[in-house]
Amino acid sequence: MVRFTQTISRRTALLGLGSTGFASLMPAVAFGQADPLPAWTDGAAKTAILSFVTRVTTAGSPEFVRPSERIAVFDNDGTLWAEQPAYFQALFILDRLKAMAPDHPEWKDKEPFASVLKGDLHAVVAGGTKVILELVAATHAGMTVDAFDRTVRAWLQTARHPKTAKPYTQMVYQPMLELLAFFRNQGFKTFIVSGGGIEFMRAFAEEVYGVPPEQVIGSSGKLQFELRDGVPVIVKLPDINFIDDKEAKPVGIQQHIGRRPIAAFGNSDGDLAMLQWTAAGPGARLPVYIHHTDNVREWAYDRNSKIGRLDKGLDEAAAKRWTIVSMKDDWKRIFPFEP
């Protein structure tokens, strides 16, 4: 990580901020006198974020951006909440499969169901978003979107993370919660752009992140409107509609937002195209990678991980001098439940 923070420090120096850049920026961005990002250490990453926000929100600044164009996008798994030992949605599917298995004896001899029911998550992890969506289809086709929403909410109430025994909605990153609120306070619209299922994320995004359903972009299955006994319902179909990963992320952004973001946060190679798209626009830009470097408080993984692999992205971020947040060094606190 040394080489990246050096790179960023050099850039900070070029901007004339020097090593005390953070302190000198505070008056311009603070609301009241409080530090808007208390869980962040006063390092290069925090300085880069505060500098960017100051520049795009200061009237008369050459880099000023009008509020309607202040679009910030955030990956979810590994960026806003944890993704180990498996994507949380995969654990949800596992629980759904187990609950439904008595009515589906055929699953015992059919992959990937058989492996998953034996508790073998490798099949899911190795298959990535595609296998997850196949399992979603198998378990939820025919369900109305309202019923699916209730199922996810009920699961989030009772399910616990296998390592921390906390509800999954507490496995979110405190510094990122602060960042979401800070951006919104500065006139940004915050969007989630994730490979996770769009309906799955919408079940908690507003309550947990303050991001309303219409600002959640994700993978999705096809839907169908129908009248059931004269009552209109929207039903989940087994077919995949959109997988919001890699090069599809800028496409999902264009389809849903129709405007290029000026800030983007991700943690894996799956976010690289989204960061490239964000970075390549005119004016001030803030492409940020969250780097999982803390194997004590969270998990440490990057180039060789099956979940959230960050390899090409790490090289490109270094080459292009994007901000890289080291969870170990840049975050005082990772989860809200820490003391």
Add this chain to the structure above:
Amino acid sequence: MVRFTQTISRRTALLGLGSTGFASLMPAVAFGQADPLPAWTDGAAKTAILSFVTRVTTAGSPEFVRPSERIAVFDNDGTLWAEQPAYFQALFILDRLKAMAPDHPEWKDKEPFASVLKGDLHAVVAGGTKVILELVAATHAGMTVDAFDRTVRAWLQTARHPKTAKPYTQMVYQPMLELLAFFRNQGFKTFIVSGGGIEFMRAFAEEVYGVPPEQVIGSSGKLQFELRDGVPVIVKLPDINFIDDKEAKPVGIQQHIGRRPIAAFGNSDGDLAMLQWTAAGPGARLPVYIHHTDNVREWAYDRNSKIGRLDKGLDEAAAKRWTIVSMKDDWKRIFPFEP
């Protein structure tokens, strides 16, 4: 129209508003003392709209809706702007085809291009959204979304409506502009949900309607992210992605918004499913049809029109006592350029 307005008056009476309902509601909904809907006559439609807004925005009301759930959706063609003598986007395509024809000699012998180039709009009108999107694909595949946006904006600057000679962005309905602003002032988020092309509408929706790109839902082609000489671009592909019409409108709403609207405005059978979906939710609901009844100031058409046919919807609105706005009777002014 008599039978529908009678139906509405009966409903108004049931709500205890009586014939002076409008006046008695004014203090609760007005901001300042001004009438928020000056282009609307003080009739049953205006009363129903103001009553609805009062009920869902008054704290402590049994029908109060928190701001984040105040979602209002609006069809575009025939609901927010005119759609005669053809969908304006079809006229845009016609101009594009003409401009590109010298480079495409093969179009002279190929339908629907040949008919369109001869100025025969019937092929487009009869084919509806699907043919329009095919023509869009033929004329715009390979173009970046940025270039397409510039093309639409340039066309809107110079093109004129064949009957009024006004720019198309002035062929919008003054009462609906007031309604959009009024809803937003009352804490609603306003969305466009239209069969029109999503990128086409986004080129003017923010400036003309105050609806930002991320709140525009429409038909779309597939997109692709690619690096051109190392520069990230999003390119329009020839394949259709989504046709936002009829039963697909509630699907588009679910995909983009993820929340059921409480108010919906349309003008054709293509909007019926959207109005059904909106009307069937719990609590106060406002499904509204705009009925084209004014053959002097605008156009009069419904059950037998090829454009914007309103047949099944008219019957269902009567049966379910939805609000029907008669453009002739309920609107003092139709276009902003009228005296």
